[in-house]
Amino acid sequence: MNDELIILASQLFDEGRIEHFLAYRKGTVKFKTTPLIARTKKDLQGLWMDDFCASNLTLYLKEIKGRVGIVVKGCDSRSLVSLLKEGQVKREDLYVVGLPCPGQIDLRKVQSALACEREDLEEINRRGPQILIRVNGQEKALQKSQAFLDKCLACQYPKPLFFDHLLPGEYVSPLEEAKFPGDELRKKSVLGKWTFWAEQFERCIRCYACRNICPACFCPRCVVEENLPQWVSPLPTRGDNFVFHMMRMMHVAGTCVSCGECQRVCPMEIPLMKLNEKMTDDLRELFGFMAGVDLNVPLPFRTFSQEDPNDFIK
Amino acid sequence: MRDRAEVLGPAKENGLWTFRRFDGLDLLRGFQNSRLPVKALFLEPLRPLFEWKQQGDSPELYSFPPAGDERLIFGIRSCDARALRILGPVFARDHQDALYLKNLSRTLLLGEACRVQCEGSFCGEMGIDPQDSGDCDIFFREIAEEYVAKVLTERGEALIGEGDFFGEATEEQWRSARGEIRGSGKKPLFELETVRVRAAERFSEGELWQRVSAKCINCGVCTYLCPTCYCFDLCDLQTPNRAVRFRRWDSCAFSDFTGMAVHNPREEKWRRYRQRVSHKFNFFFQNFQAIACVGCGRCVAHCPVNLDLREVLLEVAG
Numbered sequence: 065m066n067d068e069l070i071i072l073a074s075q076l077f078d079e080g081r082i083e084h085f086l087a088y089r090k091g092t093v094k095f096k097t098t099p100l101i102a103r104t105k106k107d108l109q110g111l112w113m114d115d116f117c118a119s120n121l122t123l124y125l126k127e128i129k130g131r132v133g134i135v136v137k138g139c140d141s142r143s144l145v146s147l148l149k150e151g152q153v154k155r156e157d158l159y160v161v162g163l164p165c166p167g168q169i170d171l172r173k174v175q176s177a178l179a180c181e182r183e184d185l186e187e188i189n190r191r192g193p194q195i196l197i198r199v200n201g202q203e204k205a206l207q208k209s210q211a212f213l214d215k216c217l218a219c220q221y222p223k224p225l226f227f228d229h230l231l232p233g234e235y236v237s238p239l240e241e242a243k244f245p246g247d248e249l250r251k252k253s254v255l256g257k258w259t260f261w262a263e264q265f266e267r268c269i270r271c272y273a274c275r276n277i278c279p280a281c282f283c284p285r286c287v288v289e290e291n292l293p294q295w296v297s298p299l300p301t302r303g304d305n306f307v308f309h310m311m312r313m314m315h316v317a318g319t320c321v322s323c324g325e326c327q328r329v330c331p332m333e334i335p336l337m338k339l340n341e342k343m344t345d346d347l348r349e350l351f352g353f354m355a356g357v358d359l360n361v362p363l364p365f366r367t368f369s370q371e372d373p374n375d376f377i378k
Numbered sequence: 379m380r381d382r383a384e385v386l387g388p389a390k391e392n393g394l395w396t397f398r399r400f401d402g403l404d405l406l407r408g409f410q411n412s413r414l415p416v417k418a419l420f421l422e423p424l425r426p427l428f429e430w431k432q433q434g435d436s437p438e439l440y441s442f443p444p445a446g447d448e449r450l451i452f453g454i455r456s457c458d459a460r461a462l463r464i465l466g467p468v469f470a471r472d473h474q475d476a477l478y479l480k481n482l483s484r485t486l487l488l489g490e491a492c493r494v495q496c497e498g499s500f501c502g503e504m505g506i507d508p509q510d511s512g513d514c515d516i517f518f519r520e521i522a523e524e525y526v527a528k529v530l531t532e533r534g535e536a537l538i539g540e541g542d543f544f545g546e547a548t549e550e551q552w553r554s555a556r557g558e559i560r561g562s563g564k565k566p567l568f569e570l571e572t573v574r575v576r577a578a579e580r581f582s583e584g585e586l587w588q589r590v591s592a593k594c595i596n597c598g599v600c601t602y603l604c605p606t607c608y609c610f611d612l613c614d615l616q617t618p619n620r621a622v623r624f625r626r627w628d629s630c631a632f633s634d635f636t637g638m639a640v641h642n643p644r645e646e647k648w649r650r651y652r653q654r655v656s657h658k659f660n661f662f663f664q665n666f667q668a669i670a671c672v673g674c675g676r677c678v679a680h681c682p683v684n685l686d687l688r689e690v691l692l693e694v695a696g
Binding site for chain 2: 091092093094096097098099101119123124172175176181182183184264267269270271272273275276277289297298299300301325328329331332333
């Protein structure tokens with residue numbers, strides 16, 4: 065697969081169809097690959113893809129303009145749909161290569177299920193429905209549902225929604241039937257929810273990794289950095305952190321495709337996807353909308369409708 | 379100690395290691411280094427400095443003095459302890475920072491030897507021995523049911539004299555308590571002196587810095603998780619009759635870090651990334667004769683895009 069892709073990308077460079085190629089290369093820490101941003105054929109040498117291609121590379125389309133070749137998993141392709149709708153990329157500038165994905169490992173889930181540290185994990189292999197893991201020399205097995213990212217358990221789009229080339233492999237969801245993990249938090253009272261989030265946001269350090277990794281956060285200047293007026297204080301207090309995260313979530317409503325990168329990269333392990341999932345569900349219930357699946361359906365927060373049930377907008 | 383001081387030790391909360399008030403009896407074994415460096419307890423992420431209030435006709439100023447209570451932190455790793463010493467002159471040489479210095483002087487530092495090499499770490503390359511430290515008051519090595527301790531300061535000496543917990547140990551016992559470190563033993567990745575010299579020589583090679591920073595996403599993970607990054611900003615929280623000035627962490631990775639009214643000298647991210655590396659391995663050395671990195675590996679392990687400082691240093695040295 066890697067060789068095939070190197071040949072393909074080299075051709076694209078040769079033919080002048082692309083100026084950049086976005087793929088993966090081997091990571092320097094266990095169970096991770098790292099983004100590869102190739103500007104020339106020579107840069108393709110390190111190209112490497114395995115079962116740990118968790119990153120959503122579409123994030124770099126914020127920065128890398130012009131003709132770009134990009135490798136996407138099914139879920140990542142939803143970000144492309146969103147970016148096309150928002151006018152952030154042009155279809156004719158993209159050369160989209162589909163990558164088959166066996167489901168991505170959630171290292172935090174694995175660590176918690178096996179009560180171990182990241183340093184203890186020696187090997188992770190997929191074997192049928194099981195994930196075999198060597199921890200400090202001992203073999204352990206987990207079910208996919210115990211080891212995969214939530215988004216992979218709910219995977220409905222294993223195959224990119226559009227592409228120019230598909231790499232060989234199986235484009236199937238990791239679970240035969242998509243399983244949407246329930247969120248116990250929803251059942252709690254407002255006070256219960258507040259208590260939960262107050263504790264979570266208490267430890268936010270405002271590193272903005274969630275915002276910066278997000279393909280849907282493409283504003284050249286974020287409202288967080290505005291100081292005339294200052295919409296949100298830069299102080300990492302519980303209240304300001306809360307405002308920041310709520311504002312960010314509302315801002316990406318309709319373009320967030322639940323890729324889960326914000327939660328995956330949060331160094332303080334704040335379960336941000338609980339917010340995004342709630343927002344996604346609300347959009348589905350209130351507007352019958354699902355982000356990043358149909359180019360022709362307008363974005364709910366960018367659309368005026370005469371039939372809007374709320375009369376304040378008329 | 380608990381009778382007269384705040385005692386903090388490693389605890390796992392919400393999936394990450396941190397330092398928390400220790401109320402237990404049994405010391406924890408097998409803990410990993412904290413996600414945020416122990417620096418966060420000395421240069422806090424957020425710290426009020428002073429307050430202004432309108433009282434009747436006249437404004438009044440109040441300051442938030444440094445906390446004076448004695449404090450003991452145990453379970454500190456050699457890397458983080460060294461980092462506190464590296465930061466010392468920043469807050470003491472040209473300007474006396476009462477807050478940082480008071481935090482240092484009020485705290486007893488109890489270190490503990492590592493038994494596992496942290497993901498991403500390169501402490502060896504940075505001249506840190508994960509099983510020994512000269513930067514704590516007492517340093518512990520774990521053995522079967524006990525610890526062997528090395529007392530390094532008078533304060534440490536006073537502490538062990540207090541209770542009935544410590545017996546005499548021999549030099550040989552201390553030596554043999556040096557255990558294996560799981561996951562280590564690889565040969566050094568780079569030679570620090572070469573990195574330092576080359577970082578200075580190659581400062582103006584824009585192409586190099588553009589290449590190594592290409593995938594950086596400009597977030598603050600590497601700087602905020604770093605035990606030796608110390609940049610901060612001053613921010614005010616204002617209401618009509620009251621205002622508080624805070625100090626908060628800031629990061630050179632942020633696009634507006636050096637933004638001024640008409641100009642930002644580090645508009646592009648490669649200039650900001652170059653600043654981070656150069657500050658640690660070049661400028662800081664020029665100013666304080668030390669390298670501002672202890673190789674703890676947090677920036678490597680937690681970078682959202684696995685932009686590995688070790689790889690960058692190798693490239694710079696090459």
